[in-house]
Amino acid sequence: MKGVLVLENGRQFRGELIGSSDWSYGEVVFHTGMTGYQEILTDPSYAGQIVAMTYPLIGNYGINEQDFEAKRPWLTGFITGEACDSPSHFRSKVTLHEYLAQHGITGLTGVNTRALVKTIREAGSLKGYVLPESRLAEAEQFQYPALPRDLVQMVSTKEMRRINVGGELHVVLLDFGAKENISGSLARLGCQVTIVPAGTSFEKIAALQPDGIMLSNGPGDPADCAEYLPLVKKLAETYPLFGICLGHQLLALAFGAQTGKMGFGHRGSNHPVQDLQTGKVWITSQNHGYSVQEHGLPHGLVVTHRHVNDGTIEGVAHQSLPAFSVQFHPEACPGPQDAEILFHRFLAGMKERKGSQLVSST
Numbered sequence: 001m002k003g004v005l006v007l008e009n010g011r012q013f014r015g016e017l018i019g020s021s022d023w024s025y026g027e028v029v030f031h032t033g034m035t036g037y038q039e040i041l042t043d044p045s046y047a048g049q050i051v052a053m054t055y056p057l058i059g060n061y062g063i064n065e066q067d068f069e070a071k072r073p074w075l076t077g078f079i080t081g082e083a084c085d086s087p088s089h090f091r092s093k094v095t096l097h098e099y100l101a102q103h104g105i106t107g108l109t110g111v112n113t114r115a116l117v118k119t120i121r122e123a124g125s126l127k128g129y130v131l132p133e134s135r136l137a138e139a140e141q142f143q144y145p146a147l148p149r150d151l152v153q154m155v156s157t158k159e160m161r162r163i164n165v166g167g168e169l170h171v172v173l174l175d176f177g178a179k180e181n182i183s184g185s186l187a188r189l190g191c192q193v194t195i196v197p198a199g200t201s202f203e204k205i206a207a208l209q210p211d212g213i214m215l216s217n218g219p220g221d222p223a224d225c226a227e228y229l230p231l232v233k234k235l236a237e238t239y240p241l242f243g244i245c246l247g248h249q250l251l252a253l254a255f256g257a258q259t260g261k262m263g264f265g266h267r268g269s270n271h272p273v274q275d276l277q278t279g280k281v282w283i284t285s286q287n288h289g290y291s292v293q294e295h296g297l298p299h300g301l302v303v304t305h306r307h308v309n310d311g312t313i314e315g316v317a318h319q320s321l322p323a324f325s326v327q328f329h330p331e332a333c334p335g336p337q338d339a340e341i342l343f344h345r346f347l348a349g350m351k352e353r354k355g356s357q358l359v360s361s362t
């Protein structure tokens with residue numbers, strides 16, 4: 001069935017619908033990864049967004065049972081230059097088209113994604129609809145409202161969940177829309193992880209007796225998450241804490257920094273980031289549309305990482321507390337694992353605290 005993407009600036013891009021043929025609405029963003037579409041489809045950070053892949057052929061290794069970042073896709077639409085309908089991979093169970101159809105997600109393929117990306121790069125982030133071409137006449141009346149402000153509540157777990165019970169160090173992970181590979185990375189390093197809903201109280205978290213706190217990634221504008229900031233601050237003042245992406249933005253906001261919307265964000269698997277302490281550059285996986293602002297950065301926070309291409313802040317650490325965070329994804333998936341060392345740094349901080357507690361109790 002013929003379909004079309006209609007942007008709020010009036011531009012239209014034609015293609016063929018795959019998956020669901022229902023209309024869908026969202027902020028249209030682009031991702032430059034050559035692979036990793038399964039992880040992108042299921043990363044809850046994309047809730048409310050229509051993701052366009054710049055790599056021309058998507059779907060060629062199908063969809064498997066192992067690489068999901070969540071139980072279901074949260075993005076509202078998916079756009080490709082060409083969608084492969086005959087995947088070849090020993091793990092593949094269904095095609096991209098079948099997966100989108102199973103979950104009622106509208107896809108559009110055969111799109112001139114190069115022209116689409118140029119449009120977004122020039123105009124900045126744009127909202128849009130994907131719909132069957134037969135309904136195009138209705139487009140005149142379309143409104144382009146802001147994305148919902150409660151995306152985190154939508155995607156966050158409703159119930160507490162534990163993995164790797166009996167692990168040496170106990171991490172409580174605040175789920176703002178966590179990718180499975182964050183808890184997975186911690187579990188692989190021997191931690192027990194308790195995943196809790198975003199709004200869990202400090203008292204409930206303290207009762208779990210964590211050794212450290214992990215703040216997850218998540219969708220939407222970090223400024224819409226003000227209700228969590230007192231909790232984040234108190235946790236950072238009490239436990240070793242590590243934040244990723246939205247978790248990074250919330251740590252910075254909790255200590256008085258500001259966040260702002262970027263022109264079109266960073267979404268890809270090869271973003272260069274410099275560790276300002278060592279001077280080393282890591283190639284990182286990224287997916288964000290907001291960043292911590294230079295202006296008004298509080299004295300308590302130090303910038304630890306910067307994006308090599310545009311100089312934006314990619315990591316901060318508290319000056320006196322064992323709390324740090326990064327804008328990129330050390331858990332990779334999709335993408336390189338250059339920054340895995342950050343998990344080890346977090347573990348070292350937890351071990352140090354545990355050690356000093358043991359000494360002081362003897």
Ligand SMILES: NC(=O)CC[C@H](N)C(=O)O
Binds near residue numbers: 216246247288
């Ligand atoms: N992956 C994330 O956690 C994204 C954080 C935030 N929603 C942003 O777009 O900047």
